[in-house]
Amino acid sequence: xxxxxxxxxxxxxxxxxxxxxxxxxxxxxxxxxxxxxxxxxxxxxxxxxxxxxxxxxxxxxxxxxxxxxxxxxxxxxxxxxxxxxxxxxxxxxxxxxxxxxxxxxxxxxxxxxxxxxxxxxxxxxxxxxxxxxxxxxxxxxxxxxxxxxxxxxxxxxxxxxxxxxxxxxxxxxxxxxxxxxxxxxxxxxxxxxxxxxxxxxxxxxxxxxxxxxxxxxxxxxxxxxxxxxxxxxxxxxxxxxxxxxxxxxxxxxx
Amino acid sequence: xxxxxxxxxxxxxxxxxxxxxxxxxxxxxxxxxxxxxxxxxxxxxxxxxxxxxxxxxxxxxxxxxxxxxxxxxxxxxxxxxxxxxxxxxxxxxxxxxxxxxxxxxxxxxxxxxxxxxxxxxxxxxxxxxxxxxxxxxxxxxxxxxxxxxxxxxxxxxxxxxxxxxxxxxxxxxxxxxxxxxxxxxxxxxxxxxxxxxxxxxxx
Numbered sequence: 001x002x003x004x005x006x007x008x009x010x011x012x013x014x015x016x017x018x019x020x021x022x023x024x025x026x027x028x029x030x031x032x033x034x035x036x037x038x039x040x041x042x043x044x045x046x047x048x049x050x051x052x053x054x055x056x057x058x059x060x061x062x063x064x065x066x067x068x069x070x071x072x073x074x075x076x077x078x079x080x081x082x083x084x085x086x087x088x089x090x091x092x093x094x095x096x097x098x099x100x101x102x103x104x105x106x107x108x109x110x111x112x113x114x115x116x117x118x119x120x121x122x123x124x125x126x127x128x129x130x131x132x133x134x135x136x137x138x139x140x141x142x143x144x145x146x147x148x149x150x151x152x153x154x155x156x157x158x159x160x161x162x163x164x165x166x167x168x169x170x171x172x173x174x175x176x177x178x179x180x181x182x183x184x185x186x187x188x189x190x191x192x193x194x195x196x197x198x199x200x201x202x203x204x205x206x207x208x209x210x211x212x213x214x215x216x217x218x219x220x221x222x223x224x225x226x227x228x229x230x231x232x233x234x235x236x237x238x239x240x241x242x243x244x245x246x247x248x249x250x251x252x253x254x
Numbered sequence: 255x256x257x258x259x260x261x262x263x264x265x266x267x268x269x270x271x272x273x274x275x276x277x278x279x280x281x282x283x284x285x286x287x288x289x290x291x292x293x294x295x296x297x298x299x300x301x302x303x304x305x306x307x308x309x310x311x312x313x314x315x316x317x318x319x320x321x322x323x324x325x326x327x328x329x330x331x332x333x334x335x336x337x338x339x340x341x342x343x344x345x346x347x348x349x350x351x352x353x354x355x356x357x358x359x360x361x362x363x364x365x366x367x368x369x370x371x372x373x374x375x376x377x378x379x380x381x382x383x384x385x386x387x388x389x390x391x392x393x394x395x396x397x398x399x400x401x402x403x404x405x406x407x408x409x410x411x412x413x414x415x416x417x418x419x420x421x422x423x424x425x426x427x428x429x430x431x432x433x434x435x436x437x438x439x440x441x442x443x444x445x446x447x448x449x450x451x452x453x454x455x456x457x
Contacts, residue, residue: 012433012437013433013437014437014440015411015436015437015439015440015441016411016417016418016433016436016437018440019411019412019415019436019440020350020353020415021411021415021416021417021418021436022417023417023419046444046447046448047440047444049337049338049447050393050440050443050444050447051412051440052338052342052345052346053342053389053390053393053443053447054376054393054397054408054412054413054443055304055342055345055346055349055412055413056300056341056342056345056390056393057376057377057390057393057394057397058303058304058307058345058372058376058413059303059307059375059376060299060300060302060303061299061302061303061306061307062298062299062302063298063299063302063315063316063319064312064316067294067298067302067316067319067320068291068294068295068298069291070320071290071294071298071319071320071323071324072287072290072291072294074320074324075282075285075290075323075324075327
């Protein structure tokens with residue numbers, strides 16, 4: 001039987017819990033409280049970040065010579081075992097990557113994808129796709145650079161310089177393209193939370209619904225495979241689930 | 255925001271060794287050996303540092319470091335940059351593995367000379383830390399300002415994974431005092447990181 005934990009008690013033992021040193025019985029009681037108290041969850045999250053930061057202060061130390069080679073060799077080559085991997089063509093990708101090991105990998109598109117992932121949130125699939133599109137290139141001398149389209153989102157309210165960015169890549173021949181968007185409506189005074197819809201606008205005036213994702217306090221990032229025709233694509237629109245336009249953007253080819 | 259940086263990156267090919275941390279992490283999914291070696295090389299010092307600090311055993315630390323990278327490879331898709339850097343993510347994995355390994359091996363805590371040495375080193379501010387991010391610098395300064403007994407309790411709990419009871423036994427203090435030292439120290443660090451001039455964690 002786990003005794004009840006109040007918010008006051010949680011604040012007493014929260015530091016130990018966040019550091020992972022709270023004994024089992026107390027931890028169970030605290031966890032039960034956190035399950036029903038958002039304020040204490042937030043408190044513990046902050047404390048956990050402090051604990052993580054403390055670990056980050058530990059000085060580095062060089063491992064034995066050859067460590068990186070030994071580790072890299074043991075990392076499984078069959079990426080189909082990747083748990084929850086959304087990239088369904090991962091195995092094919094791995095084979096291509098291995099075939100390409102002798103040549104210099106030029107990550108042109110990947111660098112752009114990585115940069116926006118770095119700036120706005122992590123999207124493994126998007127960067128992976130971008131890497132694939134470049135590593136599949138057969139010649140290091142001829143660098144095929146499929147145009148990456150990008151656009152800046154503008155808030156429907158017209159406030160602020162930028163509400164985020166949207167990127168569209170048509171993919172290499174035989175491979176699907178993708179869309180990635182990062183949204184920061186909070187920066188323009190619209191801290192909307194809830195489902196939003198991404199629509200692509202075509203030059204003929206029609207729109208295509210690409211998918212939905214969730215914003216939290218106006219922020220979120222999302223990506224999906226999509227058919228991208230640079231010649232027919234003009235812009236994008238982000239709407240709330242009731243159709244209210246939250247932001248729009250026009251594409252430019254990078 | 256960030257549009258200039260992205261545009262510049264898009265214009266220039268970037269060698270693997272200069273890829274951002276997040277790109278390298280997701281690149282592990284490709285199975286590309288060059289990416290894997292580059293990834294490990296970039297983070298091995300931080301990962302092994304945590305493992306050796308907690309275990310004090312180079313062979314065990316190497317095993318833990320190896321497990322850390324394998325776990326990162328398997329779970330790369332759950333990494334969330336909003337919760338911290340790739341380095342923080344990896345060192346947290348290494349720390350958890352190291353604590354588990356130490357607890358499985360022995361019950362006694364660390365030697366006191368190791369404890370004080372580690373406390374000294376996490377609070378020193380030599381030139382090599384000058385390039386550390388602002389949050390780390392603030393945290394390091396905050397740890398340095400803690401009363402010694404609070405700093406010791408913090409390192410014992412936060413780095414060596416000792417419970418309040420183990421700290422009380424080691425320091426020969428009442429359990430309540432040990433708990434208070436941990437709580438007070440963590441509270442001070444939290445206030446430091448929550449100061450208004452600090453941005454979100456990891457960004």
